[in-house]
Amino acid sequence: MEDMEEEPSDTLTREDEEEEEAPAGRSVKRLASPTPGCSSDSPDAKRVRSESPSGDLEIDLDTSTHEEVPPVPPVTRWANVFPVRTRDGRLSLVPVRSTNSIEASTESVPSNGEKLSLLKKPFWDVFLEAEAELERLRQVPVSHLDTSAENAALPEGYADVEETRPGGHRDSREQRPNDELWTEKYKPKSFRDLLSDAALNRMVLQWLKLWDACVFNKEVKKPPPVPQETNERKRFFQRWLPELNMELDKSRRPVQPVVLVAGPPGLGKTTLAHVLARHSGYNVVELNASDDRSPEAFRSALESATQMKSVLDKECRPNCLVIDEIDGAPSQSIAVLLNMLKPEPAAEGKSKKRKPKVLTRPVICICNDPWGPALRQLRQNAILIQVPSIQTQRLSARLQNILRRERMKYDSAALQALAEKTGNDIRSCLSTLQFLHSRKGAVSMTDVTATNVGNKDTQQTLGNVLHGIFSKPRETQTSGRRARSSDIPGLVQSFGDYERVNQALFDTYISRQGLDSEMTSKVPLSSEWLCFADQVQSVIMSTQNYSLMAYGSFTAARFHTMHASYRPTKLVMNNSHVENYMKSQKMKHHLSSLLSSTTPSMAAQYSGSNILLEVLPFVFGIIQPQLKSSNVQLLNDEDRTKFRAATGVMSAFGLMFQQRHIEGRYSFELEPNIEELVRFPGIEQSFTPLTYAAKLMFSRTLELQKVRSSEDSVTSTVRAKKVTKSLAQVSKPAIQPERVRKDFFGRVIKKKSLSDESPSQQTEREQEEAKSESYSVYYRFKEGFSNAVRKNLKIKQIL
């Protein structure tokens, strides 16, 4: 990757110089300025070293590096000088020796592997520690010289790994070689050691620097504008990296307060985040899937991490939150994060108590799949950085270095094969190697091909799977042809959903080229395999017999052997099954609405499938008679009977013409739309469709009929009511003994004296009472209802 930034012919170990180049260099300077000895390019470095008693030793080491180190090509090739291209494109030469020695000097100071923490310590503390260390070294001079010579044979960047460890660790390594996982042991400790692409590293670092304004209260220096970028470089950036927005918002935070680092496992994303955060002077707080990530826990973790008050205490660095594996977090938790991302509201100071908590520390989110639905909101607020996979050569070179350090024999082709096999996953490479190391201390081609340890279990996308199935792999030196069909089932299994794969195969295979001559062989065979896959699938689903799942991936393998070619495949990703399903759902809807609108006497005769296949196609014709006029009054007798028949049929099926306004034109559509149900594309309609006027006439007549029929039912019920009423009146009220009325407590209520009422009124009252009591209870089944017959009744009238 870095080839593109500098000169194409350069390889490896160039990243050292980049430290001088841009933000990384700046950061070192900034933090280093209080104490001498750490600034990267000043002569102070040498001075410090010469003051220390072991200075001679160090210099010896340096010289020996240059004399004895044939295996690292760039160093020998460029002798003592490196060309460096600065930001404005000028080439300048930098002596190697100075950088080398600086490293040696800076790294040899024991500081828990964090050279930057040096700055926070008083000078005397550092000095005393250094003294103690030197004392210790003097006590074991021989072994030290041995190992340091060994270390010196390595390129820069690794020599420090052991030295930076406190307290005699290196000695114990001789006795207990396997006490630590290699993945931990050789984890990059500084910006320079990172294996991931340098431009990407720098970008993340630059973003972290943007936080300086907010966190450290420092001005952010804008990088000088780059005047001329080569085309190649530009393209590279467009491909991998988004534009970094250099602006700050009101609360002096970067506009994009979160960076989202995405990429497949084992690329060093987590390491990248840790190293960079430490590099920029933060204390790393990690939150990963092993922590509780319920929204409450997440909130408290976020708050404690990002809003700690004692930010710049003597010992404390500001926190930088690294949220690992964020794609597994529940979406509510992500919402909590998003809330904190929102910029501060405009009204400040007014309500200090309930000031919304705002993120004031950088947050780095890490995920494998940035396109998950849970991360959608986050993506909009974050800079998405997709980590490209590491180049195989670069990875294998790093592996070579490590193996040399572990004194393990290796074969560079085998390492390359291993890197390929693991999909350039550093972690799995290292653990595989350590495993081999513990077994026999050597790694060869056969070991790599025999071992299964390197195989990764990752989620594949459907596109990848299809591409794998339909394209022949290019011959590589390591993977032979025989491996091919055996890894297709693996590929499909890693995707998991066989049904979707089969559907996609079904959609894709037929449109592949070169099948014309295969009509009698491959094509029927392919579809037979699909039939088989379908049977297996439905047996699994119906009997829940998941042991049959094992056979799910072989269809794909067979397709691979039949249809794979070197020709690039155009993958058809239209899911015809879903399309068809949607359409048939629509049809089902039409049919069911038709069935529910038919009259009961009709429904008695036809069931769903009958009506669809045998009745509707004809009904559709029957309701479209050819009429000479489109006015009911002007129809002749013959037409009128036709018209009546058609409207009769329509009302029996509950069909209506409904006016639609489509694209500025009015048209009538059948409702429920049986036209869509019975008509097929490309078939000439056997009935001339009704004109707009005729449809209008139909719809009016049907509306009229509807109104009339509802009126009929109303009048009939009203009539029935009248009849019952008159009946009630006719039946003479029997004279009943006057009831004794009691109140709530059972006391007899004395009737108001009626004497003051006139006798005529009295009789009226009596009659009324008698009438009301004479009503018998009756029940009438009410078919449908209409507001037209609603009538207020008193309970008295009912009882």
Place this chain on the structure above:
Amino acid sequence: MALYVDKYRPKDLEKLDYHKKQASWLKGLVNGGDLPHLLVYGPSGAGKKTRIMATLKELFGSGVERLRIEQQVFTTQSKKKIEIRTLSSNYHIEVNPSDVGIQDRVVIQELLKNIAQTQNVAVTAVQDDKERKKAFKVVILTEVDRLSRDAQHALRRTMEKYMQSCRLILVCNSTTKVIPAIRSRCLGIRVPAPSSSEIVGILNYIAKKESLNLPQELAQKIAQSSTGNLRKAILMLEACRVKQYPFSADQDVILPDWEIYIRDTANEIIKEQTPQKLFDVRQRLYELLSHLVPPQLIFEELLQRLLEKTDDSIKGRIIAEAALYEHRMHLGSKPIFHLEGFVAKYMAVYCEYQEEAAAMFD
């Protein structure tokens, strides 16, 4: 006003036009006392439903014709609500449990229990001893052959347990998909399709009633293309009338669009055997499926149309393949795979045949 089919549908057992002997048996069955469970089967459009309704009318009187549609809601064990449309009178209830697909078992169990555990008030109120014998409700289950196995097993016990209060009339096209346990519990009544001459007779009768002048050639033609489906024949007659009246003897009989579509598809298959064509055919098959044409019907029709145009020497092989693929289709769940599989196979066989024929001529 309604369709001719409904207008001239016989309402009584006496008025049935064909299978008169069977009608008289049915009458005897109704009047002779206890009615057993019935399993009425026969091809579509043969008059199963007409016979059942006539029998019910004979049994309960014209009250069975007062129908209402109801939506009933059932809850499955997993608290899923299923809705089903029932059609009922005071004496009977008709339901098509296969409408709800895989949940049909629940419908059968709940619905039958509901009905069977309540006595028919309308009938028990009658004092007459003879009438009291009819103190049961009738449940008509249609499309029993589409019922799931579970549902059919659920039927077995209910049929015996609630014999007192309800009778079942099962309707289906073919008994092969009804489990033997149910078949043995029912009196099977086969309603064969009317013969061509019977159909012509009925068509003439309707034409006379409607005072239409129906040429005999056209009547024959309609009877031919209806393939024994009386309903289809009568609907065809009416559609023809709307299309063109007065009739002419050589008038085209109107066919449903889906039949024409399948016929065209078969022609396409014969015309060209390339992957591109296969892809086109796939689109057409999808079109048919999305129009809710049952895949089995597509299979049958397609095979018929293809056989019309294939040479006798490969017919046997084609039919065998079709049977194989159709069988597999029932085992699987994606009809399109199997339909296309069959088409691909046909194309392959046809190609081979053509090559052989060409070699013979050379």
